[in-house]
Amino acid sequence: MAALGFGANSVSAEELRFTVWTGSEAHLKMLGEIADSFTATHPDVTVRYDTIPFGDYVQKITLQMAGGNPPDLGWLLENSAPAFVDAGALADVSETLKSTNGYDYGDFSQSAMGLWETDGAIYGIPFSTSPFLVYFNKSLYESAGLETPDARVKDGTWTWEQLKSDAKALRDASSGVWGFETVDGQGYGSRVWHTLVPIIRAYGGAAWDGDTCKLDSPETVKAVQLFHDMVYADGSTVPPGEQGDFFSGKAALTVTQISRVSKLSDATFDWGIAPLPAGTAGSGATVGQAAVVAFAEGKHKELAAEFLAHMTSKENVAKMAAFFPPARKSVLEADRFLTSNAAVTPEKMAFVAQGIKNGSVLPSHKRFPQIEAAARSNFDALWSKNADIAAIMKKLCGSIQPLL
Known part of the structure; x- marks a missing residue:
């Protein structure tokens, strides 16, 4: 399991531990930039990304929670969402999102939120609604x-x-x-x-x-x-x-x-x-969907919810769109999405947008x-x-x- 930290190096700093399954240098560089923009306004906070191999991800997260050492935040796939919500493992971040200036929760596609919203509670925000x-x-x-x-x-x-x-x-x-x-x-x-x-x-x-x-x-x-x-x-x-x-x-x-x-x-x-x-x-x-979630038993729940809101803001969703097709309608429908990745032509990115529009999420x-x-x-x-x-x-x- 690889770890990469961003932000303040002070011994007294609060550390948010965020689990991901990517080891891509390009992905981690982008995630690091998002962390740095958060710690710029939270100077006593560091964000550490822990990479867990995809095949072991859910098992290792589950073991960490059972051992009393859950991460603060992490990525979670669509097929695991119902089980984690049913077990009470995810924090309801609805109040934080509502109180975050300019967040615009209504900008997210309603269909994309189906797995993550229950009776007004919000247990995750999709950062990737990505067609195969x-x-x-x-x-x-x-x-x-x-x-x-x-x-x-x-x-x-x-x-x-x-x-x-x-x-x-x-x-x-x-x-x-x-x-x-x-x-x-x-x-x-x-x-x-x-x-x-x-x-x-x-x-x-x-x-x-x-x-x-x-x-x-x-x-x-x-x-x-x-x-x-x-x-x-x-x-x-x-x-x-x-x-x-x-x-x-x-x-x-x-x-x-x-x-x-x-x-x-x-x-x-x-x-x-x-x-x-x-x-x-x-x-x-x-479509394969993955969301940013905050874990209910994490050590820094309020701070984790703030970082979740920061990572899924319009600005940062647009930044992530180069690799992770967004659920925010304003980003997906903008011409900027079609040119968000320099390696992918607008014609190819149109296939992505079409797949999101016509696709169904994995079981x-x-x-x-x-x-x-x-x-x-x-x-x-x-x-x-x-x-x-x-x-x-x-x-x-x-x-x-x-x-x-």
């Missing part, structure tokens, strides 16, 4: 003479079947280049929901609907079968246990979010961005940690060449249905 996108290696596409995904978006032929075909054509075992890499290369473990849900939605399936599991529906099985075929029938997709990093040129395609653009600063190839492909049910546009539930644990062995069973997809998905639904 396809990144592609334009150099590899041009060398192979294939039509690029962004061009196919324009002519209406960008589908999951086309992505599957492209990945197979672009796989080059002799040079160690894979056709497709899962989200952050973690699509069989901590990112399995992020990998499968967009495909499932594009084929008309769903994880669950209310208290009913839908993971064994024919539509869902068809979607999972498509991805399984990419891994085992086509051999185009980086399989479990193998490495094929898109950002170093070792995969032609991947699905991720706009924040990962920072990893392409030293890319030795031309690259592009496209929306998620369509399936038989149209677009499966999917969440107050028992999501238990659901995830119950689903894990069933997801693991998918990753073999002769896996019976329909039978495994039926068993998976049987495992999680009682929790819904």
Whole structure:
């Protein structure tokens, strides 16, 4: 776990500990600037960002809270929000936001606040409402003479079947280049929901609907079968246990979010961005959401709420928009958003805005940690060449249905 501190160095200073899952230098530099602008008006305060790896994040935060050493603030994903709210782990920051001059809480998209507001209490503010996108290696596409995904978006032929075909054509075992890499290369473990849900939605399936599991529906099985075929029938997709990093040129395609653009600063190839492909049910546009939260048992609750308000002000949301698409309507709808990241053209940023407008947030539930644990062995069973997809998905639904 890496830590980075900003602000006063006085021994008597109050320290706000803020957990994040990014180790990106560009992200931490930006977060440091936000911390410095807060400590400029709070000279006896320091802000320390602790980086916890994404796959361990929720578990380690939970252990810190159980051990009586919770952070003051942190990032929290949408799938964990209901469980943390239900457990009383998050502080209600509504009074601080209302009393902060010029904050304009009404500027946040109402739909974006659904997971974080309950009966007037506000338990978090989304700093990232980020659609999943396809990144592609334009150099590899041009060398192979294939039509690029962004061009196919324009002519209406960008589908999951086309992505599957492209990945197979672009796989080059002799040079160690894979056709497709899962989200952050973690699509069989901590990112399995992020990998499968967009495909499932594009084929008309769903994880669950209310208290009913839908993971064994024919539509869902068809979607999972498509991805399984990419891994085992086509051999185009980086399989479990193998490495094929898109950002170093070792995969032609991947699905991720706009924040990962920072990893392409030293890319030795031309690259592009496209929306998620369509399936038989149209677009499966999917949004991953993360919020800034203050923990109920943190040592500096009032100060933490003040910093939360500062970080999610209009000015700082506009600053974060370069990597984290905002929920503030005034920032998202401004022309400045389309030019907020020098590495991303306005046309590409328009894909981001479109994904936010049309996308649905990843599945969440107050028992999501238990659901995830119950689903894990069933997801693991998918990753073999002769896996019976329909039978495994039926068993998976049987495992999680009682929790819904």
